[in-house]
Amino acid sequence: QVQLQESGPGLVKPSETLSLTCAVSGGSISSGIYYWMWIRQPAGRGLEWIGRISTSGTTNYNPSLKSRVTMSLDTSKNQFSLRLSSVTAADTAVYHCARDCRISSCVVYGMDVWGPGTTVTVSS
Amino acid sequence: NFMLTQPHSVSESPGKTVIISCTGNSGSIASNFVQWYQQRPGSAPTTIIYKDNQRPSGVPDRFSGSIDSSANSASLTISGLQTEDEADYYCQSYDTSNRGVFGGGTKLSVL
Numbered sequence: 001q002v003q004l005q006e007s008g009p010g011l012v013k014p015s016e017t018l019s020l021t022c023a024v025s026g027g028s029i030s031s032g033i034y035y036w037m038w039i040r041q042p043a044g045r046g047l048e049w050i051g052r053i054s055t056s057g058t059t060n061y062n063p064s065l066k067s068r069v070t071m072s073l074d075t076s077k078n079q080f081s082l083r084l085s086s087v088t089a090a091d092t093a094v095y096h097c098a099r100d101c102r103i104s105s106c107v108v109y110g111m112d113v114w115g116p117g118t119t120v121t122v123s124s
Numbered sequence: 125n126f127m128l129t130q131p132h133s134v135s136e137s138p139g140k141t142v143i144i145s146c147t148g149n150s151g152s153i154a155s156n157f158v159q160w161y162q163q164r165p166g167s168a169p170t171t172i173i174y175k176d177n178q179r180p181s182g183v184p185d186r187f188s189g190s191i192d193s194s195a196n197s198a199s200l201t202i203s204g205l206q207t208e209d210e211a212d213y214y215c216q217s218y219d220t221s222n223r224g225v226f227g228g229g230t231k232l233s234v235l
Contacts, residue, residue, distance in 0.1 A: 049226060060221060061223075096168055096169075107180075108174050111169075114169060
């Protein structure tokens with residue numbers, strides 16, 4: 001059973017870069033049928049899709065964050081990462097990584113596996 | 125930009141049926157599959173409906189999904205409400221550039 005686990009600093013200073021990693025266990029990140037995603041949720045608010053990366057390294061980002069977001073894949077460590085630059089207090093949120101399956105043979109189509117989330121606070 | 129709109133909150137009594145709507149603002153909601161996620165406080169979302177109306181293994185058949193193309197909307201129906209169904213529910217789909225889109229979420233209270 002595939003599991004995801006986010007890790008990274010819980011506190012980031014304004015204007016600095018937020019860096020998070022999602023470790024994938026129980027399966028290979030190189031499986032070509034999945035996309036790997038980041039989603040965030042400010043306290044008391046809804047889910048916001050940040051972006052995704054495919055196993056070939058192709059990325060799609062939320063237009064509202066595109067200028068500040070970079071996602072990457074490390075197949076040797078079976079993990080993927082998020083970098084969000086020039087953060088402000090508005091970037092304070094719980095950040096989830098997730099797996100997205102978009103083909104007909106998926107057992108569950110869509111975002112079928114989620115990490116528990118990690119809280120990131122932007123404050124000086 | 126493609127957006128999905130949900131009611132902020134709904135409430136109903138145990139044993140009753142509740143319907144949560146998810147309306148697209150442009151294009152056709154039927155162009156991409158709609159998923160529904162349940163999120164309890166402090167936990168990650170879990171899939172309760174995928175591909176508009178499919179249930180993952182383990183999800184009770186009290187949960188069902190549907191699409192109304194004429195209204196450009198999707199609906200989640202929960203019948204025989206139980207107190208354990210109290211949670212936030214999110215619809216989700218994709219835009220024409222394959223970017224994920226979530227509805228704003230609906231808080232379900234079972235009174």
